Amino acid sequence: MHDNKEEESHVEKTFPVTRATYAYALGAALNSCNLGYDIGVSTNAGPLIATDFQLTSLQLELFLGSLNFWTIFGALSSPCMTDRYGRTTTFVMAAMGFLVGIAVMIVSSSFESLMVGRMIVGVAVGVGEAVDPMYIAEISPKHVRGRLVSWAEAGVALGVVLGFSSSLVFYAVENVATKWRCMVGAGMILPIIMVLMVAFGFLPESPQWLISQNQESAARVVLERIYPSDAIDDVVDDIQSSIELERQSSNAVGWNAIFAPSPAVKRMLMVGIGMATIQQAVGIDAVMFYLMFVIKGSGIATELGEVAALMVLGLVKLVFVFVGANLFDRVGRRPLLFVSLCGMAAALSIVSITFLFQSRVSEACTVLGLALYLAFFSIGVGPGNWVVVSEIFATSIRAKGMCVAVLPNRIMATLMASSFLSLAQWLTWPGFFFVLAIICLASAWFLWSYLPETKDKSLEEMSMYFAALTGDRSILDTEDRLHHGQPPCDESSVELPGWHEENRPVMT
Missing domain, CATH: 1.20.1250.20 (MFS general substrate transporter like domains)
Known part of the structure; x- marks a missing residue:
């Protein structure tokens, strides 16, 4: 060891x-x-x-x-x-x-x-x-x-x-x-x-795939371009171990663990699927697809003005992707996601209000609101979605959990993009963006209530968190078997956000 x-x-x-x-x-x-x-x-x-x-x-x-x-x-x-x-x-x-x-x-x-x-x-x-x-x-x-x-x-x-x-x-x-x-x-x-x-x-080709295909010599050629020569043997060992762990985890449990989940797994699925769904429920793909309609609806009538607004919005999103990537590991997942969703709600409220007026000022404010919406998305919900989802699921169900989380994410994206214009016509532009703002606030409440901080936490620690929270030890037993009988850590030492010592869940 x-x-x-x-x-x-x-x-x-x-x-x-x-x-x-x-x-x-x-x-x-x-x-x-x-x-x-x-x-x-x-x-x-x-x-x-x-x-x-x-x-x-x-x-x-x-x-x-x-x-x-x-x-x-x-x-x-x-x-x-x-x-x-x-x-x-x-x-x-x-x-x-x-x-x-x-x-x-x-x-x-x-x-x-x-x-x-x-x-x-x-x-x-x-x-x-x-x-x-x-x-x-x-x-x-x-x-x-x-x-x-x-x-x-x-x-x-x-x-x-x-x-x-x-x-x-x-x-x-x-x-x-x-x-x-x-x-x-x-x-x-x-x-x-x-x-x-x-x-x-x-x-x-990826060294990981080459080693999985018993092409270690070819993998070493690639690794020599990436790692110092004295680290390559250890990297190869690390890759081989991860491949073996992945193979074992895929065989450790069947799909029944997902479709008939234990309390701990059910909680993981609720948080993971909820996070994946929220990323699209806030309307990002739909807004991006229909930005030209939104810009025209704000009152900007010239083609050059529309293109200029699009370019500004695109550049804002690009810049804040890098800002979000730097902040996510430094600040933590929970606070940044909360700020992201609340900021998006405020930005969408600005857009909703500006659509009630038709003036040069309102046109500029609409573009400003959209820019803030894209910026706040890019520092939290955008880069954080799949990072958080990948950190929620235990090793034994991680691949299957990620696969399941993709479906509601894409289905929600389809529904939002396929109904954008119809909803906007029914609710009017101010009403539509106000509804999106409410969705952002509801999403912030959900994540604040149910999402634990995953920064600097191992998958084993997350498994212990959900086991302690639900009183379900079966997920720890599965992880124990997966890791060759190594005893899990003492789940009583896991800190649960929002729980005080006197009402900490007790494992039975």
């Missing part, structure tokens, strides 16, 4: 990050730009597509919202693809999905064929969303892993800005049909670059 601790401490020593590590993380983040570009270009191209095909509001909602629905299938198939074919091959498959889907859309002559292209792009988005952070985490040393994984979210934000700028690039194109096809077609550039990077060996 002592030797294992020495090895872990040796692997975790800090050392200069190599240029290769940054290059690999940057290459993977470029794939995330594909995802962001689709969001950004849809914001611009959506109204043009509606004009070109004479779509009703319902058809436009289906077109934009369907992307989130099809990402479910991409996300669910991604683990199988990455395990069977490898991370870089999955990059290529996702990129090819983008290329085919975009090609189908730009040659479409009917709403039905347009939806087929949207479906293909949606599946590709789901695959890409899953593989990007996985690859970056597996090629990054531990002491910079969190920072480099945040590049995936930054890549999405940068892609959004590029998508917003597409209307500026093709501003001089007057024909509506040609204009939106050029804007959407420009999205083929990044997937082509991604394919070329993999084809020419710029992005090597």
